[in-house]
Amino acid sequence: MRSINVGLLGLGTVGQAxxxxxxQSQPTIRVVKALVRHPIRARGVAVRxxxxxxxxxxxxxxxxxxxxxxxxxxxxxxxxxxxxHGKDVVTANKxxxxxxxxxxxxxxxxxxxxxLYEASVAxxxxxxDAITHHLSVVPIDRIEGVLNGTCNFILSHMEEGHDxxxxxxEAQRLGYAEQNPEADVEGYDTARKLVLxxxxxxxxxxxxxxxxxxxITGVTGHDVARLASLGCGVRLVGRALCQDQxxxxxxxxxxxxxxxxxxxxxxxxxxxxxxSAVGHFLFEGPxxxxxxxxxxxxxxILRIRxxxxxxxxNPMISLTFNEPETPAICFPLDPETPLPQVLPDELRRTSxxxxxxxxxxxxxxxxxxxxxxxxxxxxxxxxx
Amino acid sequence: MRSINVGLLGLGTVGQAxxxxxxQSQPTIRVVKALVRHPIRARGVAVRxxxxxxxxxxxxxxxxxxxxxxxxxxxxxxxxxxxxHGKDVVTANKxxxxxxxxxxxxxxxxxxxxxLYEASVAxxxxxxDAITHHLSVVPIDRIEGVLNGTCNFILSHMEEGHDxxxxxxEAQRLGYAEQNPEADVEGYDTARKLVLxxxxxxxxxxxxxxxxxxxITGVTGHDVARLASLGCGVRLVGRALCQDQxxxxxxxxxxxxxxxxxxxxxxxxxxxxxxSAVGHFLFEGPxxxxxxxxxxxxxxILRIRxxxxxxxxNPMISLTFNEPETPAICFPLDPETPLPQVLPDELRRTSxxxxxxxxxxxxxxxxxxxxxxxxxxxxxxxxx
Numbered sequence: 145m146r147s148i149n150v151g152l153l154g155l156g157t158v159g160q161a162x163x164x165x166x167x168q169s170q171p172t173i174r175v176v177k178a179l180v181r182h183p184i185r186a187r188g189v190a191v192r193x194x195x196x197x198x199x200x201x202x203x204x205x206x207x208x209x210x211x212x213x214x215x216x217x218x219x220x221x222x223x224x225x226x227x228x229h230g231k232d233v234v235t236a237n238k239x240x241x242x243x244x245x246x247x248x249x250x251x252x253x254x255x256x257x258x259x260l261y262e263a264s265v266a267x268x269x270x271x272x273d274a275i276t277h278h279l280s281v282v283p284i285d286r287i288e289g290v291l292n293g294t295c296n297f298i299l300s301h302m303e304e305g306h307d308x309x310x311x312x313x314e315a316q317r318l319g320y321a322e323q324n325p326e327a328d329v330e331g332y333d334t335a336r337k338l339v340l341x342x343x344x345x346x347x348x349x350x351x352x353x354x355x356x357x358x359x360i361t362g363v364t365g366h367d368v369a370r371l372a373s374l375g376c377g378v379r380l381v382g383r384a385l386c387q388d389q390x391x392x393x394x395x396x397x398x399x400x401x402x403x404x405x406x407x408x409x410x411x412x413x414x415x416x417x418x419x420s421a422v423g424h425f426l427f428e429g430p431x432x433x434x435x436x437x438x439x440x441x442x443x444x445i446l447r448i449r450x451x452x453x454x455x456x457x458n459p460m461i462s463l464t465f466n467e468p469e470t471p472a473i474c475f476p477l478d479p480e481t482p483l484p485q486v487l488p489d490e491l492r493r494t495s496x497x498x499x500x501x502x503x504x505x506x507x508x509x510x511x512x513x514x515x516x517x518x519x520x521x522x523x524x525x526x527x528x
Numbered sequence: 529m530r531s532i533n534v535g536l537l538g539l540g541t542v543g544q545a546x547x548x549x550x551x552q553s554q555p556t557i558r559v560v561k562a563l564v565r566h567p568i569r570a571r572g573v574a575v576r577x578x579x580x581x582x583x584x585x586x587x588x589x590x591x592x593x594x595x596x597x598x599x600x601x602x603x604x605x606x607x608x609x610x611x612x613h614g615k616d617v618v619t620a621n622k623x624x625x626x627x628x629x630x631x632x633x634x635x636x637x638x639x640x641x642x643x644l645y646e647a648s649v650a651x652x653x654x655x656x657d658a659i660t661h662h663l664s665v666v667p668i669d670r671i672e673g674v675l676n677g678t679c680n681f682i683l684s685h686m687e688e689g690h691d692x693x694x695x696x697x698e699a700q701r702l703g704y705a706e707q708n709p710e711a712d713v714e715g716y717d718t719a720r721k722l723v724l725x726x727x728x729x730x731x732x733x734x735x736x737x738x739x740x741x742x743x744i745t746g747v748t749g750h751d752v753a754r755l756a757s758l759g760c761g762v763r764l765v766g767r768a769l770c771q772d773q774x775x776x777x778x779x780x781x782x783x784x785x786x787x788x789x790x791x792x793x794x795x796x797x798x799x800x801x802x803x804s805a806v807g808h809f810l811f812e813g814p815x816x817x818x819x820x821x822x823x824x825x826x827x828x829i830l831r832i833r834x835x836x837x838x839x840x841x842n843p844m845i846s847l848t849f850n851e852p853e854t855p856a857i858c859f860p861l862d863p864e865t866p867l868p869q870v871l872p873d874e875l876r877r878t879s880x881x882x883x884x885x886x887x888x889x890x891x892x893x894x895x896x897x898x899x900x901x902x903x904x905x906x907x908x909x910x911x912x
Contacts, residue, residue: 165665165666169665169666262662268806268807268809269809270657270658270661270662270663273654273657273658273661273662274654274657274658277654277657277827277830277831278646278654278657278823278824278827279654279823281549281553281823281826281827281830282549282553282819282823288904358890362899363899363901364859364863364899366859366863367859367899367901370859370863370880370881371857371901376857378901381902381904383854383902394902396887396901396902397901397902398854398901398902398903398904399857399901399902399903399904400904400905401905403787403792404904404905405789405792405810406904408787408789413807413808415810421819422652422813422814422817422819422820422823423652423797423813423814423817423820424797424812424813424814425652425653425811425812425813425814426789426799426810426811426812426813427809427810427811427812428808428809428810428811429806429807429808429809429810430806430807430808430809433806433807435666435805435806436806436807439662439663439665439666439806440662442665443661443662443665446661446665447661470767470782473755473760473783475748475750475751475754479748479750479754496754497754503780506742515746515747515748515751517747517751517755517762517780517781517782517783518765518767518778518780518781518782518783519782519783520672520765520782520783520784520788520790521784521785521788
């Protein structure tokens with residue numbers, strides 16, 4: 145298997161997580177060098193550092209340049225230089241992709257190189273790849289996404305009775321919101337990710353900026369409480385529609401009835417819904433975090449190496465067919481009959497069903513005249 | 529762009545949907561020939577047909593052999609011959625992949641060919657690719673899936689008060705269940721798909737069969753009703769766990785509290801949850817149907833052509849930035865103040881909020897002292 149040498153742009157949270165992940169799991173990939181701003185600052189990983197981008201893009205040893213530094217500049221200039229020096233590029237940088245993605249893709253094509261950017265939208269969730277290579281094989285009608293963890297945190301916190309500013313300050317105190325939270329709370333971060341998704345979903349040029357953006361700064365605790373009393377909740381949603389009259393993009397605080405999957409999202413968990421001629425798709429996963437984002441970057445690096453990594457299977461792991469260890473809920477075979485006396489007292493909680501801490505072997509359940517269902521969640525249902 | 533010639537094995541629902549999809553959307557792909565059992569039977573698509581597999585696998589014009597016929601034999605023999613004659617293979621056939629997948633992958637490697645099988649699990653949902661290339665970059669702890677549409681249909685129908693046999697007969701009447709429903713209702717279909725997911729998720733050899741399989745034939749209407757009264761519901765779930773003592777696979781009717789995403793699944797909609805060091809992922813999408821499955825097959829064919837299809841963007845579609853057309857719910861800026869009189873009477877439904885059939889232009893909302901939220905679902909909330 146061909147080995148790959150990586151040059152990193154940035155050695156922050158994602159860069160460090162990526163380096164550790166590669167060191168631990170990828171013997172044929174090596175992080176050769178990292179571009180940093182402050183070479184002296186101690187870091188958790190042992191990588192050669194440099195402050196000169198040329199030392200990355202001109203290094204003949206480096207095959208793939210990985211951008212985990214963010215921001216439009218100097219990322220755009222460095223990535224352009226990387227293509228000119230024959231490197232493939234993997235980026236987690238949504239700003240550079242939103243504003244310079246089409247130009248960088250053209251440059252990559254011109255130099256017969258690859259530009260992959262899975263990590264730039266929804267961190268650890270493989271949504272770029274799913275839309276690019278799979279869902280957009282048929283026309284897509286709409287893409288809707290909850291794409292900003294900071295807003296999720298604030299809106300969830302408001303559901304507990306806090307007002308906007310209290311929730312924002314709590315998010316800042318815990319490090320979920322930046323001291324200048326504008327990009328997150330005003331919806332610009334969501335808008336940038338939406339532009340990237342709409343470009344690949346609708347196969348069309350879409351400018352980096354659009355105007356129909358409303359953030360969550362106008363959401364009040366009163367409204368959240370009143371919506372809750374109506375059985376509803378609110379999340380900041382980016383929505384791209386492809387209709388007869390064209391494509392429209394918008395970002396707005398959006399109301400859903402309780403039970404809608406978007407309302408389950410807490411903190412960094414992101415979700416995207418895609419509707420096409422084929423039906424309805426939902427993707428949910430961690431949208432931020434060093435390891436989550438590093439996973440997406442690594443999967444792009446592996447894709448560069450080969451179309452189908454098709455790793456050799458490991459030697460057979462001992463394969464045990466245990467009875468599943470999940471709890472069970474049991475009913476007597478005859479609904480009119482009480483549970484058999486043979487069940488231990490502490491488990492027979494009601495006259496008509498029992499909660500067991502694990503599933504019974506099938507033979508025993510049969511012998512005792514019980515039907516049992518695995519319980520799929522952490523805790524069994526409450527006894528009434 | 530290199531053109532691709534496809535030889536089809538099978539011209540049933542999926543084969544026909546695929547041929548139409550390719551004809552409509554892929555000028556550089558051509559379906560050259562299809563293997564059928566009954567060449568005379570009229571079909572909805574114009575493709576040359578043959579009853580002789582050799583005419584497919586030995587045809588020098590054909591690049592990719594696509595298996596949409598199902599069953600272990602003769603699929604295994606034909607796909608083996610295809611690799612020997614230098615063809616790449618795309619298959620939607622879970623039986624052949626479960627029982628002969630590892631042998632076919634070895635043969636593909638030996639002949640330096642590709643074997644892709646996205647459509648073999650969960651039809652239109654890109655779950656094989658997501659797990660193979662993305663999620664399994666870090667160790668996966670558990671994979672849980674609702675993978676059988678027939679069981680979804682039956683269990684949903686039982687929630688409406690029917691017993692198992694009534695629901696099964698209704699499913700058979702509507703064509704959702706086969707006359708011999710054993711593979712679906714006894715859990716074997718789910719088990720096969722689970723084996724395929726576990727192999728790629730845990731990077732290990734896993735035999736085609738395991739014993740901890742309980743279907744839904746023992747689920748009674750009484751139980752479903754009692755579970756509903758406990759605020760719970762049941763779905764047939766395949767579960768693969770990777771723990772210290774090894775890997776365990778099981779299929780069982782599994783109980784979840786209302787609100788769990790698995791309980792929302794109706795009919796052919798499938799879902800898979802994956803838990804890894806990175807967090808929690810959920811994928812939901814259509815698990816069956818001609819077009820859904822054809823989409824997955826086509827995305828595999830396109831993957832064979834190039835790592836990144838990176839289609840040239842279309843000429844710019846007229847990009848309109850309409851105010852979103854979703855309905856809105858409005859609150860007065862001051863919660864103590866009633867809604868402004870300026871709102872049309874028929875829209876002012878309560879004293880403290882209003883439902884509008886579409887969002888107001890932002891300037892108007894501001895002028896009228898209203899905060900508005902987009903409404904994300906088909907119908908607005910009920911007025912109380």
